[in-house]
Amino acid sequence: MTGPVLDTRPRTALMYNYYLGGKSWSGVDAQAAMEVVRSSPDVPAVARENFRFAGRAASWAVAEFGIGQVLDIGVGIVHDVPLDSVEKCVRAVSPDAMVLAFDNDPVVLTHARAWRPGYGGVLRGDIRDLDSIFHHPDAGDLLDLTAPTVVVLAAVLHFVADPAAVMAGLRERLVPGSVVVVSHATSTGTEQGRVDDMTGAYEEASSPIRFRTEAQIRALADGWRVEHDLVDVQNWSTDGTRRYAPYETVRVVGMAAVLPEAPATVEVAHVVG
Numbered sequence: 001m002t003g004p005v006l007d008t009r010p011r012t013a014l015m016y017n018y019y020l021g022g023k024s025w026s027g028v029d030a031q032a033a034m035e036v037v038r039s040s041p042d043v044p045a046v047a048r049e050n051f052r053f054a055g056r057a058a059s060w061a062v063a064e065f066g067i068g069q070v071l072d073i074g075v076g077i078v079h080d081v082p083l084d085s086v087e088k089c090v091r092a093v094s095p096d097a098m099v100l101a102f103d104n105d106p107v108v109l110t111h112a113r114a115w116r117p118g119y120g121g122v123l124r125g126d127i128r129d130l131d132s133i134f135h136h137p138d139a140g141d142l143l144d145l146t147a148p149t150v151v152v153l154a155a156v157l158h159f160v161a162d163p164a165a166v167m168a169g170l171r172e173r174l175v176p177g178s179v180v181v182v183s184h185a186t187s188t189g190t191e192q193g194r195v196d197d198m199t200g201a202y203e204e205a206s207s208p209i210r211f212r213t214e215a216q217i218r219a220l221a222d223g224w225r226v227e228h229d230l231v232d233v234q235n236w237s238t239d240g241t242r243r244y245a246p247y248e249t250v251r252v253v254g255m256a257a258v259l260p261e262a263p264a265t266v267e268v269a270h271v272v273g
């Protein structure tokens, strides 16, 4: 008799939970995470800074633009992390905001069901298939897609082969005035050998990681109005007052951008002859 095939790969969500000091990981996740930390000892500190960035930027966007709904896509496991989640940070500035989370890893969903980490719900959705999020059968009554939305993409686009397609898909589905909060691991400013080692450690994981240059990450905001430009996540602030030195062995950078009104079509007179 054959049973279900168990997926024994390290899971990116659980490796990240290990970096953050959570307790949800298994031996295989911890082993892969330790390999990453061996080549880049700053990873746990940068993971914590990334987690804080997501909450800081999402709550800023909600308060600044008076937006009432937030999608946290690639939420990961939050219930046992000793830091305030996006949901907590958003509710601190807007108690009635709808904060909905998505992740494509069924293990994340299992933890969310057991531990109820807050959020209006944690649903299964894959960012490479935006319809699985925007047309999720359980999201319909919660989301109003005719109103601006804050979309949080924290440390998730580096697990995607074509992040520009994700950003284009969001532009098609969101209304102007919506805000996207992005963070992404960058190869810029880190020794190539370390980047290669980290990439190698993630090769067998549930999603391989892709470090991109700062220029490639900034280009993801083409078609958006960048409100707060790309900086190391620990330095992201709305008043430019955070000035910490970049981490040497790994860098994650973040930015926030607003979807502008579509430019008016310009009538071009064709003069023939």
Ligand SMILES: C[S@@+](CC[C@H](N)C(=O)[O-])C[C@H]1O[C@@H](n2cnc3c(N)ncnc32)[C@H](O)[C@@H]1O
Binding pocket: 012, 013, 016, 050, 051, 054, 073, 074, 075, 076, 077, 102, 103, 104, 105, 108, 125, 126, 127, 128, 153, 154, 155, 156, 159, 160, 207
């Ligand atoms: C590094 S964790 C980031 C968690 C959280 N966003 C944060 O920054 O604190 C990446 C998360 O993205 C999820 N993920 C990876 N690929 C995804 C995809 N294609 N669609 C949705 N979630 C994805 C993983 O399962 C994991 O939970």
